[in-house]
Amino acid sequence: MRAVVNVEAGICGFETQIVATSDDNQNVTFAITSTCAKVRSLAAALEAHGPVDAYAEVGAGLDGVVLKTSHQTLRGCCAGCVVHAGIFKSMQVAAGIALPKDAVLRIALDDPSR
Numbered sequence: 001m002r003a004v005v006n007v008e009a010g011i012c013g014f015e016t017q018i019v020a021t022s023d024d025n026q027n028v029t030f031a032i033t034s035t036c037a038k039v040r041s042l043a044a045a046l047e048a049h050g051p052v053d054a055y056a057e058v059g060a061g062l063d064g065v066v067l068k069t070s071h072q073t074l075r076g077c078c079a080g081c082v083v084h085a086g087i088f089k090s091m092q093v094a095a096g097i098a099l100p101k102d103a104v105l106r107i108a109l110d111d112p113s114r
Contacts, residue, residue, distance in 0.1 A: 001025065003093035003100060007086040010107070014039065016083050020090035027051035028091045039083050042073040046087070054095035057088070066091060 005018040014036035022028045029051050032043035046052070049065055057064040062071070070084040082105065092098035 001094050001096055003090045005086045005090040007083050009036070009081055009083060012036070016086065018083075018086050018090045020087075020094035022054065022094040022096075025096045026054055028054050028094045030087065030090070032087070034083075036078075036083075038074055038078050039081075042070055042083070042087075045069050045073060052091060054091050054097055057091060058097060 001022055003018075003020045005020075007016040007018065009016065014034060016032065016034035016036065016039050019031040020028050021031070030043065030046050032039065032046065034040050034043065046066065046069055049069070052065050057066055062068070066088055067084060070087065071079075074081050074084065085103065089098065089103065093100045
């Protein structure tokens with residue numbers, strides 16, 4: 001299967017496209033393009049790793065290749081970037097572990113004085 005996720009990261013204005021592909025419904029490869037240099041570094045690290053076992057990733061959680069590599073690469077203000085989740089979700093869909101469905105964050109200031 002092939003899953004495509006387009007991420008508009010927020011106020012930074014960076015856009016990322018994640019293409020996750022699995023030929024066996026378990027091992028997933030990523031092709032990630034981004035206008036963000038840090039995400040491009042993350043993409044290179046994941047591509048260098050080679051295929052990722054989606055089932056092992058789900059079991060490993062934060063200690064898996066995808067999220068650990070993301071944590072090591074997207075530091076500082078980028079630690080809250082939603083690209084992490086986009087990569088993980090694309091992996092799940094490509095492996096048939098999850099169904100495709102948009103995830104949405106709506107962020108606003110809540111001003112109690114109004």
